[in-house]
Amino acid sequence: MADDRNKVVAEARDSFGKGAARKIRAAGKIPAVLYGHGTDPQHLTLPAHQLGLILRKANAVLDLDIAGTSQLALVKDVQKDPVHQIIEHIDLIIVRRGEKVQVEIPVHIEGEPFPGTIVVQDLSTVTVEAEATHIPERVVVDVDGLEEGTHIAAADLKLPNGVALVSDAEAIVIAISLPAAPASDGAEGAEQAAEAEAAETPESAE
Secondary structure, eight states: OOOOGGGGEEEEOOOHHHHHHHHHHHHTTTEEEEEEEEEEEEEEEEEHHHHHTTTTTOOOOEEETTTTTTEEEEEEEEOOTTTTEEEEEEEEEEOOOOEEEEEEEEEESSSOOOOTOEEEEEESSEEEEEEEOOSSSSSEEEEETTTTOOOOOOOOGGOOOTTTEESSSTTTEEEEEEEOOOOOOHHHHHHHHHHHHHHHHHOOOO
16 A cells, blocks of 8 residues: 555666666665556666565555655566665556456465364465555454364455455465375384394305
8 A cells, every 4th residue: 555655756867887887776775667557667766774674564655746746556576686685676557546466466364273283284375456555454363263274265255345356266376285194113113123133133155
């Protein structure tokens, strides 16, 4: 959801390439490109520290101030350095108030299942359709007290009003099961006994 904390001053940039990107990042900014709705791509720089805080939430919608003009933009892709996890580039897509977009939102588990059981999460995200400025941060699943054999499908998720499921409704998101039994000691014991018996057997006469 867009709010005042997501208001970001963006600056147009006309320098490209790895060298230019390094200089931009050294100045505490992030190179970005904004596109969508049939417009020409706009190459921008954004404040790195502020973006780092905003991007802690999935599907952030930015209220960009580009030379005094306000433009809503959905964070579409974030490219990070694989080693240092520094944000190297951001792709933004233009959105408008009232426009619906399809996004993936994380599935968050709360509660503890029935004693002796475990939660198996098959899907960590689900795809939904929501109004661009009212994208839910996550969908919460309460597993408190659920017993072995319980399955929660995507259709069972409780989504906010105005948010529609796009993922396969029958896809299993969470299952409650018993922990896998530890490896049986029987086979290992039999193997050790066989080895001991072989060690005690006299060697054949030459």
